[in-house]
Amino acid sequence: MTARKxxxxxxxxxxxxxxxxxxxxxxxxxxxxxxxxxxxxxxxFLRNPALVHSFYNARRRDMLATAPNDxxxxxxxxxxxxxxxxxxxxVDELHEMAGSSQVMHLHGKLMSARAxxxxxxxxxxxxxxxxxxxxxxxxxxHVRPDIVFFGEAVPMFEPAVELVAQADIFVIIGTTxxxxxxxxxxxxxxxxTPVYYIDPNPAxxxxxxxxxxxxxxxxxxxxxxxxxx
Numbered sequence: 001m002t003a004r005k006x007x008x009x010x011x012x013x014x015x016x017x018x019x020x021x022x023x024x025x026x027x028x029x030x031x032x033x034x035x036x037x038x039x040x041x042x043x044x045f046l047r048n049p050a051l052v053h054s055f056y057n058a059r060r061r062d063m064l065a066t067a068p069n070d071x072x073x074x075x076x077x078x079x080x081x082x083x084x085x086x087x088x089x090x091v092d093e094l095h096e097m098a099g100s101s102q103v104m105h106l107h108g109k110l111m112s113a114r115a116x117x118x119x120x121x122x123x124x125x126x127x128x129x130x131x132x133x134x135x136x137x138x139x140x141x142h143v144r145p146d147i148v149f150f151g152e153a154v155p156m157f158e159p160a161v162e163l164v165a166q167a168d169i170f171v172i173i174g175t176t177x178x179x180x181x182x183x184x185x186x187x188x189x190x191x192x193t194p195v196y197y198i199d200p201n202p203a204x205x206x207x208x209x210x211x212x213x214x215x216x217x218x219x220x221x222x223x224x225x226x227x228x229x
Contacts, residue, residue, distance in 0.1 A: 007082040008167035009075055010185050012089045014174020014199055015216040018069045021062060021092055041150045049134040049144070056145040057131045059091070060110050064127050068098035071173065071216035074224060076100045082169075087160045089175065089182050091147055104163070106156050106182055112146035113138060122146050157181050164188045171196045171223065174216050177203040196223055 013021075038044045039055040076099035078084050086095050086103045091110045095103045108114075113132055115121035123138050136143050148154055160182075164170060170189045176199075177183045186206070189195055197205050198212045198219030205211065210226075212219045 004081070004083045005168040006166055007078060007084050007169040007171065008163055009084070009086045009171045009173060010088075010164075010175070010182065011075075011086060011095070011173045012175025012179070012182070015071050015088075016066075016069075016090050016092055016094055017174065018071065018215060018217050019066045019094055021066055021090075021094075036150065040147070042152055045144060045149060052145065053131075053133050053136075056110065056147065060125070060130045063092045063094075063110055064130070066092075066094070068094045069217055071220045072098035072100070074217075074220040078224070078227075085163055085167075087163060087182075087185065089179060104156055104160055106148070106154055106160060108145070108147040110145075110147075113143040114146040115141035116144050117141060154181055160185060161188045165190060167193055169194050169196070169227075171198065173198045173219065175199065176201075177205070196226070198223060 034055065038048065039052055045052045072094050075084065075086060075095065079099075079101065084100065084102065086100050087106060088095060088103060089106050091105065091108050093109060093111055111125045111130060113123050113125055113136070118141065121139075121141060123143070125132075132143055132145070134142070164185050165188050167189060170186075170193055172186065172195070175182070177186070186195070195209045196212060197209050198214060198216060200213060200215050202211050202213055212222050214222060
């Protein structure tokens with residue numbers, strides 16, 4: 001019996017944009033409305049934890065009002081024929097909602113809270129009880145958003161590198177390839193591995209990468225047609 005090929009996706013904000021989740025770097029994005037260092041840095045959290053909690057409560061509310069789009073669903077559908085892994089920069093959980101079973105979040109999860117005094121302790125938040133404040137205590141611990149703030153280490157990066165190095169096919173979707181360390185994952189693909197890059201405004205990529213200059217939903221349809229050939 002032939003082993004199934006391992007296809008690894010690296011997804012960014014563009015894969016969720018078509019679900020209505022505002023991206024941070026577009027002209028009308030979240031960074032235009034907030035100082036990034038106020039709401040997404042360790043220093044900002046120490047300076048004004050109430051603002052940071054409020055910001056992520058709003059992000060959770062936005063996510064709960066959305067649904068996976070055709071790109072999320074297409075990635076999940078590929079599990080019928082491939083061993084599919086998703087490495088995402090996104091903190092939403094639309095990949096899981098679409099049915100993807102193996103998702104690695106590089107930058108944390110919106111619907112999760114982490115103990116302030118112990119990074120190993122996290123709790124799943126629910127749609128009925130997702131708001132947190134500086135006064136929130138869970139199991140005896142004050143909590144913070146389970147998000148990797150700017151300037152903090154990305155603990156899942158090394159496992160992501162190992163996964164990319166094992167890929168038979170590597171696909172990048174919806175990212176400017178400007179956010180590190182996630183943008184560096186491309187360097188760890190084995191020589192000769194097919195690499196596809198789906199984005200309506202693709203960044204410069206090395207020779208040999210197949211660029212699909214389309215939004216995530218139509219780009220995934222194009223990719224699936226390519227994979228069937």
